Amino acid sequence: MNDDARTARKPSRSWAVYVPMMLFILATVTLAGCMRPSLAPGELAEQEPEGDTSRYAVELEYWHTYSDLEQEVFLEKVLPLFEKQYPHIRINAVRKDQTDQFKDTLLFAVADNKQPDVMRMDIVWVPEFAKKEALEELSGMPGFDAIKDTFIGVLIQTNVYKGGYYGLPVNANTRAALYNKKLLDAVGLSAPPSTFEELAAAAERLRAVRSDAYGIGVCCSGGWGMLPYFWSLGGEMTNPEYTKASGYLNGEASRAALNRMKDWMDRGIMSRSILGEVPGTWDGILKGQLLMIDDAHWFHTVNATGPNKELLDDVVIGLFPGLESGSGGISVIGGENLVMFEQSSHKQEAWEFIRWMTSEEPQRIMAETGLIPTIQGIENNVTNPLLAPYLEQLGQARPRPPVPNWTAIDEEFARMVERVLAGEMTAEEATDRAARKIDELLLE
Structure with missing residues (x-):
């Protein structure tokens, strides 16, 4: 808004107008002070x-x-x-x-x-x-x-x-990695894995003895839930200036990240919780059906009292795994x-x-x-x-990209992830489609 517009909101008044107005306000305030205010x-x-x-x-x-x-x-x-x-x-x-x-x-x-x-x-x-x-x-x-x-x-x-x-x-x-301690012990790990390769190998060992258990549970396909995996596996949503998705969201590294997650889901390493199926992330980690999920610190705050309090003793908090040893994962x-x-x-x-x-x-x-x-x-x-x-x-x-249209962009990103993981589209088709739509939203 320019200065002229702001000035137009504040028309000037003469003292002749102000004096009776001030007397009216004083009387109103005095009356209001004798009344109990009501709350919506x-x-x-x-x-x-x-x-x-x-x-x-x-x-x-x-x-x-x-x-x-x-x-x-x-x-x-x-x-x-x-x-x-x-x-x-x-x-x-x-x-x-x-x-x-x-x-x-x-x-x-x-x-x-x-x-x-x-x-x-x-x-x-x-x-x-x-x-x-x-x-x-x-x-x-x-x-x-x-x-x-x-x-x-x-x-x-x-x-x-x-x-x-x-x-x-x-x-x-932010979101950190959460592990079921008993399942870590069952696959021979004394500490959380530092790379996704180690995590996937541990999940395969777990699946060999527990067909009802999975290695990774992801809450949701939107940016808040999916971006830590997408980024940590090498994917990029936009350029560093947040002005363009084409060439980044549909780049080779981003497609490789989505294809890796699709492979994990096909092999049972990643559960189908991201598509709304069971086991859910919280239920899965607390009931010993998921080796790893991720969440904000609210996870412990919400469950610190009530029936899940003792189950939290079996949950280990770790940093996000990285693509390579020593690289560390990227959260949101x-x-x-x-x-x-x-x-x-x-x-x-x-x-x-x-x-x-x-x-x-x-x-x-x-x-x-x-x-x-x-x-x-x-x-x-x-x-x-x-x-x-x-x-x-x-x-x-x-x-998450600090842009005015983030809500609409997030919806496009989530649909892209779901189409790939559900097998409705290839990574190439889904990322090309999403990149075009997100480019349009970034330009608005």
Whole structure:
């Protein structure tokens, strides 16, 4: 949006108009103070600071989707530290439900100029909202160049759109390899295999004695589930600039990666869970039907209580296998970035909050809830041992292509994978078709 358009939204008024308007607002506010506010279903009351609030020079509205525990830690431990260090800034933290409709709600808010100052945004949304000129480009902010290189691996790249940076990584997740310890012992392995060749050989030994067991279970054909295998086996979705799929998605290395997985499925090394068949990944690993699956750290968090708690003792977390010994596998990056909306009236203060939230102390505290921090060198100060292998895997992980049309591109990629693994198309046919369609989506 250009400056003229923004100015047109704010028509000037004379003091003759302002005086009666101010009296009306004062009366309205006084009346509202005597009434108990009503909340829409699913909305939480905003957190009001105790005591005198007149000391705050600036109030920032911050939208987030923290869980109950994450919100509790943020409000009770993190926020007081920030407001102690920046006593002139009040953070009005507003919790939003992470639903399928939330992005539409945010789009409507932007259209009506009712967006917050700062938001904790899913990383795959950042390019889309940057394209809509809804987000502030941050590379010109004070100290940005020094901060840019402090993040783990290539996490900062999840904020890039057309060469600009539109956020900072505040928490991350990735997928690591999960092994059934009893099945590792059964195939003679004392530790997780480091290459896919070793994993495939172990799966064949397992199949020789257990016809109902498989070596690998993959959750799904979309990018979040499939890209770690596709990349680790040498495949590429686009060029490094994320502008072209032809020559990459339908290149020899990508076709070889898909053909290898098709061969694994035909030989029973890879289960058909990726096509929606049994055993499912979680059931398979916990019931001893799958040697390896992969998942984010939520796997342990979700199952830490309840009937699967004891079964987790038989699950070993490892790094993704690589194509060759010593190369290491490549996983996929998930998580949230802190973004500033372009229409914020308090950009300097919003930047102070964003920058502070990516510093060591708040990152360490929020890690107590199970959120994976994003800055280098913090692994020695994180007390949750579950996060250690995921922090290590983040060092060798990539973002899904940070492009505005990612959702539609992901659907094309998933259909391509399913057509090859189900035997509906050859790798050559499926990759050529998907590359053409993804090229069109990248150009939009």
